[in-house]
Amino acid sequence: MVMAAAKGRVLPLLAVAAALAAALLYRAPFSKSLGGEGCSLLPHDHFWIASECVVTLGRVGPAAVEVKGGLINAIAVGDYRSFLLRRPVVDYGDAVIMPGLIDVHAHLDEPGRAEWEGFSTGTRAAAAGGITTLVDMPLNSYPSTVSEETLKLKLDAAKDKLHVDVGFWGGLVPENALNPSALESLLNAGVLGLKSFMCPSGINDFPMTNSTHIEEGLVTLAKYKRPLLIHAERIPDVQNEDGIDGELDPKAYTTYLKSRPPAWEEAAIKDLQRAMEDTEIGGRSEGAHIHIVHLSDAKTSLGLLKDAKQNGARVSIETCPHYLAFSAEEVPDGDTRFKCAPPIRDSTNRDNLWEALLDGHIDMLSSDHSPSAPDLKLMEEGNFLRAWGGISSLQFVLPVTWSHGKKYGISLNQLASWWSERPAMLAGLKKKGAILPGYRADIVVWKPEAQFHLDDSHPVYHKHRNISAYLGKQLSGKILSTFVGGNLVFAEDKHAKAACGAPILAK
Numbered sequence: 337m338v339m340a341a342a343k344g345r346v347l348p349l350l351a352v353a354a355a356l357a358a359a360l361l362y363r364a365p366f367s368k369s370l371g372g373e374g375c376s377l378l379p380h381d382h383f384w385i386a387s388e389c390v391v392t393l394g395r396v397g398p399a400a401v402e403v404k405g406g407l408i409n410a411i412a413v414g415d416y417r418s419f420l421l422r423r424p425v426v427d428y429g430d431a432v433i434m435p436g437l438i439d440v441h442a443h444l445d446e447p448g449r450a451e452w453e454g455f456s457t458g459t460r461a462a463a464a465g466g467i468t469t470l471v472d473m474p475l476n477s478y479p480s481t482v483s484e485e486t487l488k489l490k491l492d493a494a495k496d497k498l499h500v501d502v503g504f505w506g507g508l509v510p511e512n513a514l515n516p517s518a519l520e521s522l523l524n525a526g527v528l529g530l531k532s533f534m535c536p537s538g539i540n541d542f543p544m545t546n547s548t549h550i551e552e553g554l555v556t557l558a559k560y561k562r563p564l565l566i567h568a569e570r571i572p573d574v575q576n577e578d579g580i581d582g583e584l585d586p587k588a589y590t591t592y593l594k595s596r597p598p599a600w601e602e603a604a605i606k607d608l609q610r611a612m613e614d615t616e617i618g619g620r621s622e623g624a625h626i627h628i629v630h631l632s633d634a635k636t637s638l639g640l641l642k643d644a645k646q647n648g649a650r651v652s653i654e655t656c657p658h659y660l661a662f663s664a665e666e667v668p669d670g671d672t673r674f675k676c677a678p679p680i681r682d683s684t685n686r687d688n689l690w691e692a693l694l695d696g697h698i699d700m701l702s703s704d705h706s707p708s709a710p711d712l713k714l715m716e717e718g719n720f721l722r723a724w725g726g727i728s729s730l731q732f733v734l735p736v737t738w739s740h741g742k743k744y745g746i747s748l749n750q751l752a753s754w755w756s757e758r759p760a761m762l763a764g765l766k767k768k769g770a771i772l773p774g775y776r777a778d779i780v781v782w783k784p785e786a787q788f789h790l791d792d793s794h795p796v797y798h799k800h801r802n803i804s805a806y807l808g809k810q811l812s813g814k815i816l817s818t819f820v821g822g823n824l825v826f827a828e829d830k831h832a833k834a835a836c837g838a839p840i841l842a843k
């Protein structure tokens with residue numbers, strides 16, 4: 337028997353059972369069956385994948401991973417070649433085999449704004465980018481996911497469209513924040529946690545919360561041990577000289593920067609002081625967890641969060657590839673593809689974000705993929721103050737993180753921690769985020785040194801390619817194969833026919 341492999345060398349079934357001793361074997365306790373017809377580009381539900389560079393068990397090196405019934409069944413580390421002689425294997429040579437990425441912050445905008453993105457396009461882009469699980473934000477779809485009923489609408493809209501696994505955050509908004517039974521019904525319906533904004537979200541049916549809403553919401557979340565994700569920007573009560581003067585040119589990026597200074601992030605985090613203390617041992621919402629999304633200010637805001645962590649608050653921090661890849665100095669005036677909130681700041685700030693990530697003060701990465709219909713980006717007019725804020729990046733986050741992280745000396749283990757292990761912990765995904773026996777076989781195979789130019793001919797699966805700030809960039813890190821639950825969902829620039837990703841609901 338020979339395996340019809342998508343990529344990489346195919347080993348024939350021959351020879352002796354050899355060298356078992358050279359490979360250490362870890363076995364899983366159970367297995368589960370695969371999805372249906374057309375779910376995988378590989379016609380097997382029991383196979384091995386192997387390479388010289390597998391990120392597993394806290395190390396990087398030669399290993400083979402046995403996938404059976406959608407799960408990782410066993411891992412053979414060491415000299416896998418002789419061990420695998422009798423087994424069907426896709427040998428990826430020197431490519432990296434890593435846990436699939438878990439993107440805890442993506443806006444898929446369906447139902448209601450499918451012209452912005454959508455479950456089908458968004459999850460195809462995710463699969464092409466090595467993301468095997470994403471968690472959808474409760475806003476930008478219509479209606480927003482703020483109740484059991486609106487979560488049901490999400491699930492209906494997602495049916496048969498998911499190419500990767502998708503969980504859902506619910507919204508903490510003034511309407512439900514002070515009403516524990518409303519929050520409990522949303523949490524009982526299966527959202528993985530809640531998300532709130534401390535400034536206007538730009539979406540009418542997703543109003544901002546104040547610190548009282550947040551403190552009260554956390555008490556309910558504590559019972560469920562699920563996190564509250566917070567967009568931490570707040571318009572300070574008194575705008576200082578950083579505030580924007582009406583005469584400034586709206587096409588200049590510096591104008592946008594001045595309109596949303598680091599003081600907004602600082603003001604929000606100061607406002608969260610009591611909420612953060614409440615999460616400490618013995619606090620009013622002990623067991624709850626505050627997660628600060630898309631941190632941009634690597635100075636005072638980061639300092640305040642570090643202090644809170646040190647004092648025992650249950651707080652985690654995410655930043656996004658665009659804050660690590662770009663700097664304000666290089667954003668062209670009028671190029672609203674780069675508009676996001678909080679803004680991309682200067683290059684010193686970018687370096688400080690990298691340092692905080694490398695030192696472990698920033699815990700993880702997410703895309704904050706937040707597209708819109710292209711006309712809302714006002715690309716011709718180039719008005720930074722009026723354009724929709726949000727970066728389109730879902731498909732590119734792994735090569736972007738790698739291409740820019742290389743000069744800061746990042747390791748594959750760090751990548752796996754920021755993009756898989758820590759996000760899995762945040763979202764409460766117990767058997768995801770690592771290549772370990774018994775875990776769901778969610779895996780990305782990629783070539784770190786393979787360079788590509790993101791030009792017009794490069795396949796992009798986002799709904800709208802032209803609004804992405806990464807177009808035209810040279811990147812390294814090409815995704816070869818993406819497995820979700822043992823299904824080969826993407827390989828050689830092709831997707832599996834059927835969309836067999838699973839919706840994830842908390843129990």
Ligand SMILES: NC(=O)NC(NC(N)=O)C(=O)[O-]
Pocket residue numbers: 443475476537538539567630675676677678704706725726727
């Ligand atoms: N309504 C949004 O999608 N907002 C998003 N916009 C950004 N980040 O520019 C966000 O996550 O805050």
Ligand SMILES: [Zn+2]
Pocket residue numbers: 567629630677
């Ligand atoms: Zn946000």
Ligand SMILES: [Zn+2]
Pocket residue numbers: 441443473704705706
């Ligand atoms: Zn967002």
